[in-house]
Amino acid sequence: MQYPETLNKLIQILKSLPGIGPRMAERVAMHILKMETPDINNFAYTLIDVNQKIKNCSTCHAITEIDPCEICTSTTRDTSIICIVEQPSDIFAIEKTNDFHGLYHVLNGVISPIDGISPGDLNIRTLLTRINEDVNEIIVATNPNVEGEATSIYLAKILKPLGVKISRIAHGVPVGSDLEYIDSMTILKAFEGRQKI
Numbered sequence: 001m002q003y004p005e006t007l008n009k010l011i012q013i014l015k016s017l018p019g020i021g022p023r024m025a026e027r028v029a030m031h032i033l034k035m036e037t038p039d040i041n042n043f044a045y046t047l048i049d050v051n052q053k054i055k056n057c058s059t060c061h062a063i064t065e066i067d068p069c070e071i072c073t074s075t076t077r078d079t080s081i082i083c084i085v086e087q088p089s090d091i092f093a094i095e096k097t098n099d100f101h102g103l104y105h106v107l108n109g110v111i112s113p114i115d116g117i118s119p120g121d122l123n124i125r126t127l128l129t130r131i132n133e134d135v136n137e138i139i140v141a142t143n144p145n146v147e148g149e150a151t152s153i154y155l156a157k158i159l160k161p162l163g164v165k166i167s168r169i170a171h172g173v174p175v176g177s178d179l180e181y182i183d184s185m186t187i188l189k190a191f192e193g194r195q196k197i
């Protein structure tokens, strides 16, 4: 006997999520079947809410409900430093350290010829428009892997003529790892040990 059509559809959707294989998708679907109606409604409306309310900040491309985001509009942040990250989730990882008080800029990826991602696909043009006389330092906090390094070298090349100091986070961050999975202390050390490039 096959799963009823609607249940099968749910399993297919769950399976398409990252880190969820076929077995896990079935388990989660069976759990959802047992949930009470108010909880199911809450779950469904939260998905719709997230889809409708969360957008990207038009200045830094962080995920936010208000545009510009609360970091870009904050009066207490240090507007002389911009930290460049790959993904919006990296901002949350760095914010957890409570030590960085500058602004951010999300590239939305890294240069990767294998995946067909070129500089033109990243949020570099909007970065260039943000660099003015207020900005003293750009910290490149792309992940410590081949693509992250190549991207940081590219950024240094195009930012240097603008007369701004460019630094790269130190390699306290394990090579090949993702910033969002690294503990706050390691990120803190990587920022403290950043080097001019």
Ligand SMILES: [Zn+2]
Pocket (backbone or CB within 6 Å): 057, 058, 059, 060, 061, 062, 068, 069, 070, 071, 072
């Ligand atoms: Zn922003």
